[in-house]
Amino acid sequence: MHSFAFTSPSGGGKGTLIREVLRGVPGVGYSVSFTTRAARAGEEHGKHYYFVSREEFEKKIAESEFLEWANVHGNLYGTSRAQVESELNLGRDIILEIDVQGAEIVKKIRPESIGVFILPPSFDVLRERLTARQTETPADLQTRLRNSAAEVRRWREFDYVIINDELTRAARDLQAVFLTERLKRGRQAENIEKIIETFESI
Numbered sequence: 001m002h003s004f005a006f007t008s009p010s011g012g013g014k015g016t017l018i019r020e021v022l023r024g025v026p027g028v029g030y031s032v033s034f035t036t037r038a039a040r041a042g043e044e045h046g047k048h049y050y051f052v053s054r055e056e057f058e059k060k061i062a063e064s065e066f067l068e069w070a071n072v073h074g075n076l077y078g079t080s081r082a083q084v085e086s087e088l089n090l091g092r093d094i095i096l097e098i099d100v101q102g103a104e105i106v107k108k109i110r111p112e113s114i115g116v117f118i119l120p121p122s123f124d125v126l127r128e129r130l131t132a133r134q135t136e137t138p139a140d141l142q143t144r145l146r147n148s149a150a151e152v153r154r155w156r157e158f159d160y161v162i163i164n165d166e167l168t169r170a171a172r173d174l175q176a177v178f179l180t181e182r183l184k185r186g187r188q189a190e191n192i193e194k195i196i197e198t199f200e201s202i
Contacts, residue, residue, distance in 0.1 A: 001088045002181060003031075003110055005096045005103040008118035009148035010073070011130035013164040017118060018095055020171035025178045029087035029094040034060065037075035040135045068098065068105035073143055077102070093178065100154050107157075114181060115158035116174070121165035123148070 008014040022030060034050045036057050045051050052060075057076050060066060069078030079096055087094040096106060096113075106113050120126040126148060130141055155161050160177050164170045181187065 001091055001093050003084055003088070003094050003096055003106065003113040004178075005098055005106050005113055005115050006118060007098060007100055007103045007115070007151075007158070008164070009120065009126060009151045010144040011126050011133070011148075012118045012120045013129065013167075013170075014097060014118040016167065017162070017164065017171055017174055018097060020167070021095065021174050021178070024171065024175050027092050028178065029090075029092045031079055031083050031087070031094055031096045033097060034066070034069075034078045034080065035075055037077075067096075067109065068102045070099055070101040070105075072099050072101070073140065073147070079106070093181075100151050100157070104157065114160070114177070116160045116162060116177060117155045117158040118170075119152060119155060119161055119163050121163060125165075 006014050006018060018030065022028060032046065032048070032050060034052055034057060036052060036054045037049075039045065039049070039051050043049065043051075054076065057069075057078065060078065061069060065081060066078035067081040067084055069076060077099070079098060079102065084094055084096070096102070098106070103115050107115060120129070123145075127145055130136065130144060136144065162170050162173050162177075185192070
């Protein structure tokens with residue numbers, strides 16, 4: 001089983017695509033991140049994020065509870081080490097919804113992890129999506145747009161790139177990523193060996 005690090009610039013649509021994958025691909029879990037930012041309208045504690053104070057977050061850092069954590073746009077975000085290990089031990093792949101900093105850290109800690117970059121079709125589309133959701137102040141919006149230029153240039157660091165220009169097609173492509181990884185020889189070794197054993201009497 002593997003962890004899949006999903007990354008995109010803010011507004012790239014990774015949250016929507018993750019929901020599609022969770023609906024369409026069996027045996028996949030989702031790591032709910034911890035964050036110090038305030039909840040947006042419609043977000044629920046424990047479902048979208050664990051919303052915690054900076055003091056509580058820093059305590060978790062000190063106790064090594066995070067697989068990775070990063071400061072993103074002035075807020076702290078972290079991935080629970082225990083949650084990831086729990087899902088993997090259950091025989092499930094797990095999606096980590098993280099930024100480029102977090103994906104880099106996860107790859108160093110877990111080299112077998114799969115990096116997936118969600119790329120918007122253009123800067124103009126990204127700006128329209130961020131503006132339309134109306135969840136940021138004008139200053140925050142400009143910060144996210146400014147940071148997006150540096151983030152998209154790191155696409156070469158990822159195993160797969162999904163261009164999110166049309167939801168149905170992009171979701172289908174993401175599902176294919178999971179199928180491709182599960183069909184690799186190493187993932188199927190145990191079942192393959194059992195089949196090969198049936199030929200030994202010939």
